[in-house]
Amino acid sequence: MLSLPVAMGYIPLGMVFGFLFVQAGAAWWLAVVASLVVYAGASQFAMIPMLAAGLPLASLAVAALVINMRHMFYGLSLLKDRPQNFFLRWYLVFALTDETYSVITASRPRPAANQMAFLAGINQGWWTLGTITGAGLGAQLPVSLSGLDFALAALFAILTAEQWRVSRSLVPVGTALVAYGVCSLLLPTHALLASVLACVIAGLLAPSIAKRIR
């Protein structure tokens, strides 16, 4: 059910990615390959100007490392109930974006292991569909999509409300607010990664805090 809000965010954003990728001078099918192989929104957007400038592969690798480093911690919440099937298990790992992770961890009851992989696949389908459409339209993108990307913010808001319903603990919410507030002031360009790292450290240093969460 919660794949619908993801679709509302992924299709337009995927379209913008495909569109910009083609505008930068690459073949349309390469945009689709990027959405199939990389499948990480922010780093896909970041790669466009870097590719256009012909930067060395090492720079692109470092960019992917920094932009996606927070994903390193997402698996920690899924260690117990990942799919048994080898292919499904590693596909889920591959496709663990912010949105897929959020939907899986906010759902109660927690989706069955195979359902998680299925959900991840549907979400990547939306993203790829958007990319194909955007790349295909190329220069002639008809309507202004400005503001439609609010759908992803709305998705995170919905999931925050649902998380709050099941575990009314101010601790993670407060930790996140403080961490993001401080990090966006001190490290505006890396606020996302820095604040996730701060929460990981807080959770490790104060296990009694983490323990109270269901």
Next chain:
Amino acid sequence: MQTAYVLTAIVVMGAVTFALRALPFLAAKWLRESPRIMDLGRFLPSAIMVILLLHSIRDLSQRSATPYFLAELVSVALVLVLQWYSRQPLLSILAGTGLYMVWINLGRVGPV
């Protein structure tokens, strides 16, 4: 752009991203035995959700350029209230996104 260069770049970035996402699963055998890590795994989702929400608000406001995150904060508040009372994600997302799109596009055209 040269096809071979773009393809190689895609593979490199894909490999880095996959490696990051796979890291905890590769060490799953050891990590699962640490109660501290399992607690952390339960703590992180709520915290990360709030961070992603805050980050997308900041990200949007850089493009919309309405003062004081006003359009973003009001629209997010609408989504939160609707979701809390209605429990209907589609309603919440449509209402919030609709309000936001109207707000920033009117703001751009008219003297609002």
